Amino acid sequence: MALFRTAEIIKASKLPPEGVKLSRMIDAIYFIPIAYFGVFATFHMHFDLLAGDWDFWVDWKDRQFWVTVTPIVEVMYPGAIMYYFWTFYRQPFGATLSITGLLVGKWITIVLAWYWWANFPANFVMPATMVSSALILDCTLLLTRSWMLTAIFGVWAFAMMFNPSNYPIFAYSHQPVVVDGQLLSLADYMGFTFVRTGTPEYIRIIEVGSLRTFGGHTVWISAFFSAFISMLMFTIWWQIGHFVGQSFFWVKGKRGVRHRANDIMIVGTDEYALRHGTLPGVPTPVLEGKS
């Protein structure tokens, strides 16, 4: 017994064997060089512009703003990408694709820009990871098959899991050190010791604000707040995906009535052949009812 329903799906697609083969070639070309690199390049730029410094520097990763800002910014792009892959292909990997893509871009930057070019050690510019959150988000969409439930439960988990999943990476940097009689975290000291001419200390936004009511449990309050805003952001960006991701043709049927048709389903029809021509040796079709 087959593991997947692939054979049934291929049969239902009504494509001839050579069409199936061609579709796999399209998958390879479209997915790796176009979709993946396109997403990681644009998402990387989007993320660095909105939350760059929080992710660049170990001494920016505070309990309040880092925890709040990162999930909100990181859920935006996946929202639109998830819409596209889910709505048109029922593929539940939009968030994982976006965030692994972001991290591929980030690691290229860490190695080439921060480490090789600017000579900062990689631990000082270690990025956070939200791949676990993305997997949870994608699994939620697959299981609920509802973007609304995904926004409520999946995005909530997406934001809430950010801090615990990154704690193993950054906990070491919160160990206390004493320098010149001052108590600092190791992250503070690393930010101090590695000279950044264009990034003075005051640019950091460290626990500025009032999300600190529950006896110092700042990080969880921030995560809750971040989760709610992330839900809103996900919804907005899902709709942005809907706005920019529509693709259809206006098709005139045999009875002369115009209707909207999904662009994929028109491929291989006489209407498509009339619009785009035919291969050599294939006669141009004549639609019934037309002279």
Next chain:
Amino acid sequence: MNTKNILKFCVIGSVGMATLGLTLMFSASPAVAHGERSQEPFLRMRTAQWYDTRWNPGKTSVNDEAMLSGKMHIAEDWPRAVVRPSRTFINVGSPSSVFTRLSSKVNGVPMFTSGPMELGGDYEYVIKLRARLPGHHHIHPMLAVNGAGPIAGPGGWMDITGNHKDFTNPIKLLVGGTVDTETAGLGAGIFWHILWGGLGFLWIGWFMVRPMFLIRARVLAQEGGDELMNDPADRVAAYVMLGVCFTIIAIGFFVTDSQYPYTIPLQAGAPLIKPTHLQSDLTMKVLSADYDVPGRALRMTLTVTNNGETPLRIGEFTTAGIRFLNKVGVANNLDPNYPAEIMATDGLNMEDDSPILPGETKDIKLDSRDSLWEFQRLMDLVHDPEQRFGGLVMSWDDSGNRHINSISGAIIPVFTRAQG
């Protein structure tokens, strides 16, 4: 590929080769400074007035310690166009972290975070460094002012020899043990990124092994397509992946929590630094000042009163980290290690260089003249939004005691020698 396409490739290739050739024609010499001359003159002359800057020693090996020290006077006549220094940070202007900073004290107070500075205040800074990257580096003290940006002090050259691979920067933890800031946490960070990245690619790969786009889209557009896509194997995979994610997160969190029982949040206090003030027996008032653009000279007339008990001679005018000295200044304050490119040892002239006697008040014409005005781009003063200048005038008594006055005033440009 037909002939037309081959021709297209040839044309595109030729354009590319021509572009590459043109690019290589331009020589790209290494950058040797940080654009400090591009900062507007009023910003450099009337904000932080740097003096006694020292780069010590000028030559070090990797892991050796060095010191960047000096003083700065926060000008009373701070420009209106620049945000006041309510939140500042004493920084090092360097091409990347060629030195690590071990300690930074301003008036004896550690300055790990940013704090306010007072107009008219005087601040002595001592920055302890450790050589990290070999090379010939241009190093500046720098005052970063929130809202105004960095204000570069004078730049001096520091050479580092050795191998970067030998560099270590150990720091003792309060809970015991020592870590190296170059490598601390690196292994754990890479491990977790590889683990989560691997799971992410595994998830995508689970769907990549099957037709991904065209076929699924065709099926989905049909009645019942959605149901067909709801593959039970995918649902099982999703449940497994959810379980794996939550389990790994929980294990990672609790194991780490037990590994680091004592952690503290990032620290963001503001140091309160008491300023000192310039000491001088002289009082000075700028009567008039003009700037001789073609002559590259700042000429000022000062009314000076000696309120002390010893005669004083003016020996130096310093502004924007650039020093103009006469014989008195050279005799009393010539630091042979101060960069020659920002110091004019015969750049200060006076019509009457007799000492200012105790109780005496007189008008003194002070002329700081040197090509440095142009070379350091301070002649662009005429393009500033505020036509005012500032600086420090230093005087000495016969015993070598220094008296420093901060001066400022309006300045008028003179565009021809004839008018001067």
